[in-house]
Amino acid sequence: MFQTIIDLWIKYDYVYINGLLGTLILAAITVLVATIIGTIVAIMKLSKIKILDWITSLYIGILRGTPILLQLYFFWLLLPKIVPFELSDTACIIIALIVNASSYVAEVIRAGIQAVDKGQTEAAKSLGLSNYNTMRKIILPQAIKNILPALGNEYISMVKQTSLASVFFVQELMTAYKTVQSATFLAIPSLIIVGAIYLVVTTVLTKALTMFERRLNVNE
Amino acid sequence: MSNKELIRVEDLCKSFGKLQVLKNITESIHEGEVVSIIGPSGSGKSTFLRCLNLLERPTGGKVFFEGVDLADKKINVDKHRQKIGMVFQLFNVFPHLTVIENITLAPILEKKIPQAEAEKQACELLDRVGLLDKKNEYPTKLSGGQKQRLAIVRALAMEPDVILFDEPTSALDPEMVKEVLDVIKDLAVSGMTIVIVTHEMAFAREVSDRVLFMADGIIQEQGTPDYIFDQAKNPRTIEFLSKVL
Numbered sequence: 311m312f313q314t315i316i317d318l319w320i321k322y323d324y325v326y327i328n329g330l331l332g333t334l335i336l337a338a339i340t341v342l343v344a345t346i347i348g349t350i351v352a353i354m355k356l357s358k359i360k361i362l363d364w365i366t367s368l369y370i371g372i373l374r375g376t377p378i379l380l381q382l383y384f385f386w387l388l389l390p391k392i393v394p395f396e397l398s399d400t401a402c403i404i405i406a407l408i409v410n411a412s413s414y415v416a417e418v419i420r421a422g423i424q425a426v427d428k429g430q431t432e433a434a435k436s437l438g439l440s441n442y443n444t445m446r447k448i449i450l451p452q453a454i455k456n457i458l459p460a461l462g463n464e465y466i467s468m469v470k471q472t473s474l475a476s477v478f479f480v481q482e483l484m485t486a487y488k489t490v491q492s493a494t495f496l497a498i499p500s501l502i503i504v505g506a507i508y509l510v511v512t513t514v515l516t517k518a519l520t521m522f523e524r525r526l527n528v529n530e
Numbered sequence: 531m532s533n534k535e536l537i538r539v540e541d542l543c544k545s546f547g548k549l550q551v552l553k554n555i556t557e558s559i560h561e562g563e564v565v566s567i568i569g570p571s572g573s574g575k576s577t578f579l580r581c582l583n584l585l586e587r588p589t590g591g592k593v594f595f596e597g598v599d600l601a602d603k604k605i606n607v608d609k610h611r612q613k614i615g616m617v618f619q620l621f622n623v624f625p626h627l628t629v630i631e632n633i634t635l636a637p638i639l640e641k642k643i644p645q646a647e648a649e650k651q652a653c654e655l656l657d658r659v660g661l662l663d664k665k666n667e668y669p670t671k672l673s674g675g676q677k678q679r680l681a682i683v684r685a686l687a688m689e690p691d692v693i694l695f696d697e698p699t700s701a702l703d704p705e706m707v708k709e710v711l712d713v714i715k716d717l718a719v720s721g722m723t724i725v726i727v728t729h730e731m732a733f734a735r736e737v738s739d740r741v742l743f744m745a746d747g748i749i750q751e752q753g754t755p756d757y758i759f760d761q762a763k764n765p766r767t768i769e770f771l772s773k774v775l
Contacts, residue, residue, distance in 0.1 A: 427622070436583055436585065437612070437635075437688055438612030438613075438688060
């Protein structure tokens with residue numbers, strides 16, 4: 311078995327490496343854009359305007375209440391029909407991953423902001439700070455400590471969830487597995503190789519996040 | 531004490547859902563006055579105080595501060611709050627800022643005071659309450675009494691026209707109550723307008739110009755400290771004082 315894995319890697323290493331690149335690109339785009347959209351959704355949800363709260367609750371509720379695979383199919387089938395330009399499978403899947411991830415990011419950020427003691431807002435308001443300055447100088451700096459660890463976990467699950475893109479043959483690690491498997495009929499060795507690569511990526515990410523959190527706490 | 535009216539509430543009502551906490555209160559606070567509010571818990575004392583700077587939005591009536599109706603949606607309430615200091619039961623100091631940053635934040639951000647000047651003023655204030663050596667510490671390193679003194683000078687740094695104290699010593703260990711009361715007493719002597727909700731009866735008697743006794747969402751009785759503590763007529767006042775004195 312061990313020899314088979316080595317042989318497979320030597321022969322198909324470029325497939326796996328391309329797959330890894332695909333995974334990393336999918337994950338990076340998803341994390342980046344989902345964080346931006348998620349932050350906006352969280353702020354909308356926390357606003358005093360009822361209709362915004364209502365819309366964002368619906369958005370978050372649907373996206374977190376249905377399977378991500380269903381959402382991928384939905385966007386993959388629907389988007390090409392409703393946009394007036396050519397949209398690749400990869401683009402549809404990236405959009406679906408972003409939309410799904412943004413709902414989780416939004417909840418993490420909302421919870422982090424709401425976990426800051428209400429007395430902090432009251433103290434800031436009593437000093438005459440504007441809403442904007444209260445958020446920027448008092449609430450967010452404290453919320454970030456609640457948000458980052460949870461957000462890090464979300465990022466790691468996003469990396470793993472990109473594997474679902476293989477259903478649509480978007481270039482990434484699980485698709486690399488399928489490619490090699492169908493060429494060689496060697497399923498388990500190929501799975502082990504892909505699994506090991508995922509494990510390296512998530513371990514490195516976890517370590518990096520832990521270090522980042524520790525540095526953040528030193529500054530207090 | 532001048533006779534200039536600083537705060538006037540007219541027909542102030544506040545309900546939380548079906549529970550009416552304040553019932554048509556009309557009252558004035560004059561410049562330079564020290565007013566203590568006493569009464570049983572749940573009587574609406576804190577809610578009344580929090581309506582004065584609109585931390586609670588009244589459900590009825592008006593709150594005038596220096597002639598401006600704070601509940602008017604057209605005014606910028608943040609600007610007016612800069613002149614109404616507030617000190618909270620649980621201190622609410624900013625844990626992510628150093629002691630001096632806690633004080634200079636609002637003056638620099640909202641009054642556009644240059645940082646050097648704000649820091650100089652903050653150091654003078656810290657010196658006044660004996661915390662100058664702590665200026666670069668984070669609040670986690672402070673005791674409860676120190677946190678509350680910090681909260682008081684943080685409010686003072688905005689040079690407010692009045693300071694509202696919401697049970698400022700209720701969350702303190704007994705040995706720290708005096709250091710905070712002493713700071714408040716100094717303020718009172720210096721002529722600051724003060725409204726204080728407190729359970730420290732001896733303190734209220736000593737520093738107040740006027741004592742309001744609240745129960746069931748109204749001001750049941752008020753007068754000079756000597757009147758309230760010795761000659762109160764209202765049975766509610768007499769009953770309350772017999773329990774706490």
